[in-house]
Amino acid sequence: MSRTILTVDDSASIRQVLGFTLRGAGYEVVSAVDGREALAKADAQQVDLVITDLNMPNLDGIGLIRELRGRPQYRFTPMLMLTTESQASKKQEGKAAGATGWIIKPFKPDQLLAVIKKVLR
Amino acid sequence: MTSTYDDVFLQEAEELLGGLEEALMELEDRPGDLELVARVFRAMHTIKGSGAMFGFDDVSAFTHEVETVFDRVRQGEVPVNRALVDISLAAKDHIRGLIQGTANPEDGAPLLARLREAVGNDAPAPAGDADDVPAETATSGERATYRIRFRPAPDLFARGTDPVLLVDELAQLGPSRVVAQTRDLPSLDALDPEACYVYWDVVLTTDRGENAIRDVFIFVEDECDLTVQVIDRDGVFDNDAEYKRLGDILVERGDITEDDLQTAISAQKRVGELLVDQGLVTPEQVSSALAEQATVRENRKARASAGESTSVRVSAEKLDKMVDLVGELVIAQARLGEMAGRRQDPELLTIAEELDRLTSELRDSTLDARMLPIGTTFSRFRRLVRDLSGELGREVVLETEGADTELDKTVIERLNDPLVHLIRNAIDHGIEPPDEREAAGKPRQGIVRLAAVHSGAHVIVQISDDGRGLDAAAIKAKGVERGLLSPDAEPSEKELFNLIFAAGFSTAKNVSSVSGRGVGMDVVRRSIETLRGTVDLSSEPGRGSTVTIKLPLTLAIIEGLLVEVGGDRYVMPLSLVEECIELSRREAELARGRRLTPVRGELVPYLRLREWFHATGERPELEQIVIARVDDDRMGFVVDRVIGQHQTVIKSLGKVYQGVEGLSGATILGDGAVALILDLPRLAQNAVDGSERRREAARPGPAPGEVGADQPGPFDVGAGQRDAGTAPF
Numbered sequence: 001m002s003r004t005i006l007t008v009d010d011s012a013s014i015r016q017v018l019g020f021t022l023r024g025a026g027y028e029v030v031s032a033v034d035g036r037e038a039l040a041k042a043d044a045q046q047v048d049l050v051i052t053d054l055n056m057p058n059l060d061g062i063g064l065i066r067e068l069r070g071r072p073q074y075r076f077t078p079m080l081m082l083t084t085e086s087q088a089s090k091k092q093e094g095k096a097a098g099a100t101g102w103i104i105k106p107f108k109p110d111q112l113l114a115v116i117k118k119v120l121r
Numbered sequence: 122m123t124s125t126y127d128d129v130f131l132q133e134a135e136e137l138l139g140g141l142e143e144a145l146m147e148l149e150d151r152p153g154d155l156e157l158v159a160r161v162f163r164a165m166h167t168i169k170g171s172g173a174m175f176g177f178d179d180v181s182a183f184t185h186e187v188e189t190v191f192d193r194v195r196q197g198e199v200p201v202n203r204a205l206v207d208i209s210l211a212a213k214d215h216i217r218g219l220i221q222g223t224a225n226p227e228d229g230a231p232l233l234a235r236l237r238e239a240v241g242n243d244a245p246a247p248a249g250d251a252d253d254v255p256a257e258t259a260t261s262g263e264r265a266t267y268r269i270r271f272r273p274a275p276d277l278f279a280r281g282t283d284p285v286l287l288v289d290e291l292a293q294l295g296p297s298r299v300v301a302q303t304r305d306l307p308s309l310d311a312l313d314p315e316a317c318y319v320y321w322d323v324v325l326t327t328d329r330g331e332n333a334i335r336d337v338f339i340f341v342e343d344e345c346d347l348t349v350q351v352i353d354r355d356g357v358f359d360n361d362a363e364y365k366r367l368g369d370i371l372v373e374r375g376d377i378t379e380d381d382l383q384t385a386i387s388a389q390k391r392v393g394e395l396l397v398d399q400g401l402v403t404p405e406q407v408s409s410a411l412a413e414q415a416t417v418r419e420n421r422k423a424r425a426s427a428g429e430s431t432s433v434r435v436s437a438e439k440l441d442k443m444v445d446l447v448g449e450l451v452i453a454q455a456r457l458g459e460m461a462g463r464r465q466d467p468e469l470l471t472i473a474e475e476l477d478r479l480t481s482e483l484r485d486s487t488l489d490a491r492m493l494p495i496g497t498t499f500s501r502f503r504r505l506v507r508d509l510s511g512e513l514g515r516e517v518v519l520e521t522e523g524a525d526t527e528l529d530k531t532v533i534e535r536l537n538d539p540l541v542h543l544i545r546n547a548i549d550h551g552i553e554p555p556d557e558r559e560a561a562g563k564p565r566q567g568i569v570r571l572a573a574v575h576s577g578a579h580v581i582v583q584i585s586d587d588g589r590g591l592d593a594a595a596i597k598a599k600g601v602e603r604g605l606l607s608p609d610a611e612p613s614e615k616e617l618f619n620l621i622f623a624a625g626f627s628t629a630k631n632v633s634s635v636s637g638r639g640v641g642m643d644v645v646r647r648s649i650e651t652l653r654g655t656v657d658l659s660s661e662p663g664r665g666s667t668v669t670i671k672l673p674l675t676l677a678i679i680e681g682l683l684v685e686v687g688g689d690r691y692v693m694p695l696s697l698v699e700e701c702i703e704l705s706r707r708e709a710e711l712a713r714g715r716r717l718t719p720v721r722g723e724l725v726p727y728l729r730l731r732e733w734f735h736a737t738g739e740r741p742e743l744e745q746i747v748i749a750r751v752d753d754d755r756m757g758f759v760v761d762r763v764i765g766q767h768q769t770v771i772k773s774l775g776k777v778y779q780g781v782e783g784l785s786g787a788t789i790l791g792d793g794a795v796a797l798i799l800d801l802p803r804l805a806q807n808a809v810d811g812s813e814r815r816r817e818a819a820r821p822g823p824a825p826g827e828v829g830a831d832q833p834g835p836f837d838v839g840a841g842q843r844d845a846g847t848a849p850f
Contacts, residue, residue, distance in 0.1 A: 057159075077281050084169055
């Protein structure tokens with residue numbers, strides 16, 4: 001059974017790249033444009049991994065992770081931050097909110113897949 | 122696909138830039154509206170990210186700088202004012218220009234300078250931490266073994282981390298051993314199922330380097346205990362194959378303290394103490410045994426270190442390469458020598474002679490470097506003998522002689538398996554069970570003896586036992602049964618014993634787990650023949666049997682005697698040659714067909730190589746007989762001409778010629794021609810067999826083998842000269 005990944009980014013082009021790469025690797029992909037939509041989709045269908053951008057309107061990445069961690073069915077789900085920031089502070093903030101790890105933009109497709117293998121069976 | 126991405130990006134960028142402009146305009150009217158600032162910031166952030174994704178690096182870089190400035194606005198450090206908005210708009214235009222390719226990238230710097238000025242300082246943006254990308258790290262290249270302890274924080278599940286995935290990832294870096302440590306697991310009623318109590322000890326061998334290891338844990342490194350230590354490197358040669366002891370390893374890992382270890386050890390009872398406690402030995406016996414142990418240990422250590430200081434370990438491959446090179450050198454030197462001889466240039470001749478001498482010495486030294494004492498092989502067999510005796514219910518002791526006899530390294534290696542088989546045979550079939558031995562008046566304990574000695578250019582290795590010996594009748598019966606002998610044949614003892622080497626032959630009534638499957642002796646013989654050696658059996662019923670293996674000292678280069686027969690040149694191993702004498706045609710005729718020649722009072726039979734090789738051409742008036750020692754007897758080989766001594770590099774003839782008897786290889790002469798190397802013992806044996814068969818055929822009555830061959834063969838000595846019943850060899 002293939003895993004479902006929720007991708008959240010307000011940039012259409014990024015969503016497109018993510019979708020293409022992940023589906024090509026055999027994952028199912030659900031996408032959202034911001035944290036709010038992501039929450040709705042995550043409630044509607046159980047996903048196995050969340051990849052989210054940090055800077056988004058309505059509900060940003062860290063807020064999304066915090067919200068999801070509050071839901072019993074997502075307490076132990078791996079969640080990765082997509083970030084252009086290399087700043088330690090953002091990573092710390094993310095971790096404090098419950099993020100599992102991060103992927104730095106720009107990323108190459110195999111880098112993305114390698115990181116996913118670290119956190120998702 | 123890229124073009125579609127580009128299109129999407131361009132479109133998205135256009136939208137974003139449009140939105141950015143709007144927001145900036147509104148910001149001018151409502152400078153305090155933080156939501157607008159956030160929008161501006163997000164737009165730039167997205168453009169920066171997507172730009173980088175799609176290769177617009179200059180866009181990304183520039184936008185990053187603008188974004189950094191605006192971050193200060195976002196933090197509330199800097200108010201929005203008209204100047205800022207103006208410059209921001211200009212920056213936006215520049216970004217669009219960069220994307221569309223209409224702007225000059227150089228214009229970016231002044232814009233940024235103005236922007237920074239507008240917010241009150243021109244400090245460059247703080248650089249982000251550079252290296253947190255889980256990127257590929259350079260491999261260090263050197264293989265090393267690491268001791269890794271990964272102890273995750275108890276709450277790591279809450280961040281969606283699966284520690285087992287990390288351990289799996291680690292295991293992919295190379296061969297590893299993983300032990301999960303569960304000592305911290307509380308009892309079920311105290312257990313929190315959402316906490317992690319387990320930690321992992323991993324011993325990993327990899328050439329990827331420590332960074333690759335740490336990268337595995339990059340997401341959790343702040344919240345876990347990770348220790349990575351190198352415990353062994355490929356580059357370090359430790360003569361002590363014994364690694365640290367268990368207690369020391371545990372202390373190093375911090376699992377126990379040094380004190381704990383010492384307490385435990387001193388609480389341990391030694392074997393000596395236990396035995397004394399049980400009244401089985403006296404304390405004095407124990408002290409004496411300990412003294413012996415200490416003495417021998419010291420002696421061995423002294424020997425080992427004495428040996429160590431004067432010897433160097435060299436890889437076998439290096440030695441082999443040296444031998445190859447020496448072989449080539451010998452051939453090249455032979456060609457030089459030949460040419461020097463032809464040119465008759467005295468200076469060249471002198472040098473050629475010098476070179477000849479030096480290559481001989483080099484050859485000897487190199488081959489000598491490959492020599493090892495056979496003693497190491499012998500001592501390994503002690504354990505084998507002990508185990509086999511136990512398994513087969515015999516009492517056997519192994520005696521060795523000549524352990525420091527040296528053989529070529531390859532020969533020793535290839536000799537190992539045949540020797541193992543022969544020892545097994547000796548114990549299984551030769552030595553009788555203790556009761557049987559006692560009944561026969563022998564000591565209960567049987568002896569298997571391994572002996573090695575040099576003999577000329579050969580090494581003789583003997584395996585003998587004092588068991589029941591070979592049962593000639595049983596062998597004959599088996600031979601008939603297997604169709605190797607006709608029922609009324611009367612083979613000689615030698616022929617009977619030779620049957621044992623035939624494939625599929627085994628007289629063991631019970632096939633034990635150890636031997637008796639009948640696949641052994643033929644393989645043994647073949648292995649030894651591959652080494653250009655011979656193997657023979659001899660036995661005395663009731664007293665024991667002996668297997669004698671004769672091996673040449675070296676496989677690669679020998680000193681040879683170059684001869685000519687019928688226009689072709691051949692090489693004979695000089696080590697077997699005793700002398701050369703002349704044979705005139707008249708003398709040969711005088712002998713009236715008998716191929717015998719008197720040499721200082723002894724009649725030596727000879728073999729005509731001309732006939733053997735069916736050489737054409739006129740027989741020379743004066744021929745030479747090369748008298749060689751073959752299996753304790755002397756035998757002559759008639760050649761046209763003896764050319765001289767020749768350093769012979771033995772080259773294998775190849776599979777096609779494996780079945781040809783009488784040749785043990787070939788060599789390349791100085792002028793490039795090929796000379797075959799003669800296997801004199803084989804030639805002699807074949808000649809004898811051939812003549813015996815002919816004699817059998819000539820006898821009245823049925824006989825095995827060929828019939829009707831009544832021509833004198835190359836080695837017929839004529840009736841009456843020799844007793845046909847006993848073979849001369």
